[in-house]
Amino acid sequence: MSYLCDSRLSITLIILGSLTLASAQTSVSKNVSTLIDAKAKQFTGSPCTGDYEVKELKPATLKMLTALDFTYRGQADAIKKDGGKVIVQYIRPQRLLNIYTFSKAKGAKFLTAALVGPKNNAVLVTHQCTVVPQ
């Protein structure tokens, strides 16, 4: 089961890494960080403490968002057994996924992924940051 734990919390990179048009920003504008802060506070109860990261994937589909949800939920049990925590909220009508993860190795992270734009030309936008552990 150890390989379950090795790859945890890097799920996003695994999925997103296979896409050619992915782009990541490690330094984000004030507007973007404020936006992520607000989302993090709403979902985890505390704003971000740093390590902001934004990714955009195009072309994106609802299947990709569902797959992201599937991977986090599928590992939740193993992470929990290792003293970690995973909270996943998938709001399908809004095409929005909110995830809180905590592990001893990587700390607490908040990730929000949203599918925006028309069905045939959608973009998957992910925002990630570190948060205060719950």
Place this chain on the structure above:
Amino acid sequence: MTIHSLPEPLRVQSAARKKHPAVLRTGTIAGALLIVGPLSNFSALAASSTPTTGIKINVTFVGMDADQHLLLKYGGVVLKTTLSGLKLNKGAGGVLGMFLPDGVRLQAEIITKGNIQSVILWKEKTNMNQQLLIQGVAQRIR
């Protein structure tokens, strides 16, 4: 044949249909369910609880853990799942290997979410949940 020549219960039903065509449809559907119900045990496996997303994800079968959970690999990550509406029998690991050899490529249709998600496994167009139930590798849970 007029309404008045029908026996009383049918006459009432026929009159109701004329007034409310939905009665006819409802009655037909109810009748069809009564007939089809016992025959559709297997399809009920998927349809009994939460509506399906209809989204299938390509996965690789890894194996079964000690708690009879199914391990599926997706994008380099091993995920713990269960078969929707089914429980794998104890000691089914060996038999399971006949139907799902290690590394076989499948599609997982997510049915319910939670800590451990339940899925329907598809091997091309074959519903593997049904196959495992028919072959006695898994049993139905309520």
